[in-house]
Amino acid sequence: MTQLGWIHFSPAFKSKVDSILDRLDEEGVVDELGVGVFRDAIADYFFPGTSTIQTRARYFFIIPYLIKDFLQQKGRRQDELDRYLYDQEHELMWRLAAKYGFNRTAGFGVIGITKKPKQRIARRPSSIYWNGLRTFHFIQTDLSLAGYSQWLSRSMEHRSERLVRETAADDADVEQVDWHGIKVSTYRHDWLLDLDLPLLYEEADFFLQRIKDLFPQTLLGQLAMGKNLWENMRNADGFETFARTAQDSALPDQLKQQLRFAHDLSIVVEGLHWVYCHLIHVKHYSDHQFAGQFEIWLDELYDRLLDVEQLHLDTFFDSLPRARPDTLQFIVQVLNLVRTRQLSMDAFAVLVQKQEIRIKGQKSRLRDAALRDFQQSEQKSLFALNYRFGNVRTLLNDIFQGLSQ
Template identity: 30%
Template sequence: MSSLAWIDFDEAERQRAQRIMALFQERETRDELGLGGIRDSIADHLFPGTSTIQTRLRYMLFIPWLFQMLEGSAAGPDQLATEARALENRLANALKAGGESNGIIGRDAGADLQRLPSSVYWAGLGTWGIRLFPGSTDNLFSSMRHLQRNRPRVRESEDAASEAQALQIWTPALPPRPKDILEAARFRLTPDEAQFIIDRLVAQQPRSLLAFLARTGGGTADCRYIWEHPHLADFPGDARSLVGHGEVFSSVMHGASLLYNLLLSEMREKPDWIEEYQSRLQEWREGLDMPAIRAWSLDSFWQAIDHPAHRIRPAAKRFVTEWLALVRSGDVGEGRLTPAARMVQDRERRLKTSQSRFANRAVRDRWTGASGVERLSFRWAQGRSHLRDLADAQ
């Protein structure tokens, strides 16, 4: 019996590092106060495989289809990477030719595109069980010849089924590739393609809210936050509980983000910015559901959001605990010397050290006036977009 192993220092750590690096390019992931691990733990429980820079759902099929077109190539890794980039650029042109305008990755950048669709969707393809190959795109290009050379041989081995599966790049259930994919493509899914994606979600992420909403067709609700969903009461118990935790966490910590922006606005001596954040902080205070906040159990929260892909550091837990105590006491003042202000400044200084906007004037002067000012929504916008694409299949 032969075996196949992917040689890398630590592929899981490599992919985790790539995800972290990618977050710095996502507008909605600005994490000035070190809450990203908590935010992403919740999001990955509710909407696994999504990211804030995904656009349309059919890319989950476009990428496998394009990469399948490379599988017969005898080219080396570098040439395969070049050919893959060319195919992804051609896809953008085909989507424009098909009448699409919104959601095309690379629509304006063309050949200068820095972040290819494959890099945006690669992790999600693995999470949903569409991609079976365990490595990165670079690993795949390096392994392509080995995969092609060994496929015929393993069919005759004693353990042919398991070894053939190990050599698979994509799930065998992948729908067939449209013949005109590089001529005129559309984002609209066919019913068979939509059912395939639903089946993958149910099989690979059965406890996620995304799989539940995909299966029940409940993802078309027009609400800004998942806790405003009209059918929240019908969610599975674990998901409903996590959504409740997410709502309180988002509400409580929003005040810290607003205060952070206010303090910087005052240091920059920007009257318009100061007035804006003072107003928003007052609205935040008035909108707090204090009975729910006082009843919120942090112990239950930490247990509910625990996720193998994310490590939440003790300092982050301590910051949330101390900020929650201030909110419960009603002691979130606006002055620079208040306990709340000191807590926010100390947190950012510890995280950014010499690049802290509170400590480094040059860095502060480059600040454009807004950092993480919206409430955390845990990628509901991306989940809702994908669910609408499922619902619109025809």
């Protein structure tokens, strides 16, 4: 198994790599057929600013609070934000982990919950949450975390000169408050005294209002505004159930249709999963055990689909996601087989084998000289698409719990 090792220990450099890794870590399962690009595009549309590696809403406030603390430090070198965040994020990690007894269940969502003092984590909250902080305008910048840190250092060097040049007192006040781009109004100097995972009321209210103001037409915005819709999500056992129950809600018709497409695409991907598992097991173990799983899936398919007639990409996408042309062709062909009711194990198998070899190249398990790198009965490839459902439910639950105080 290929592993990454750091040969450059600059926090700024590492944060650049971390931001790339964040985008590669959606749902944590290797995408053998390239369909994850559609999952991620749909999730970005439904739930902007979120990711599968975000854990709790609290971190959306911890990072800007730490930066505000840094800006108020006296006598610090002006290029130390990276190091300051590195040190403080680990200190807070150890503190929260100890608060919950280093127990994953008790401290659900604490990043690094099992780490004892002096133990470090590879990906810190600042890199995990940076895109979300920008998306929700907690920190107003287009820069990466590393770029923002560098910009902040340069700005601190020239800030005094810039303020002196201001002629209008009101303008100077605005400059003093907003020059760093941090737009979180809930900061308190003593916020660390009662550090915990739950949001305070004013934080929950701030976050909910941001979602409503910035993304009212998205599924996330509708969840923030609709109590009944949120109850559907809170009580659902997964995305499939939620998408079904949401059809009876007050959602706009377009969002309902997009939910139906996302729901049905996820079910189709289950079929691709069973075919891929079948093909690699037949090739490497002469084992046909997954053929039965595919047949069960096929027997139930059209009862599970919500809108088979609209199962094509332009139902959801005004412009197609950035995907390889052969991957776009692959998913179009797959959906066409389902929509026209011409699918079979053999029809899917032809498409899956060609796509996996194109995507994986020399690492393909289906090419002629492929090596066996998995155990018998082990399942590979994506199975269904949750579109960050669990992460978003936790985020919103934190917000609504905070508002209930």
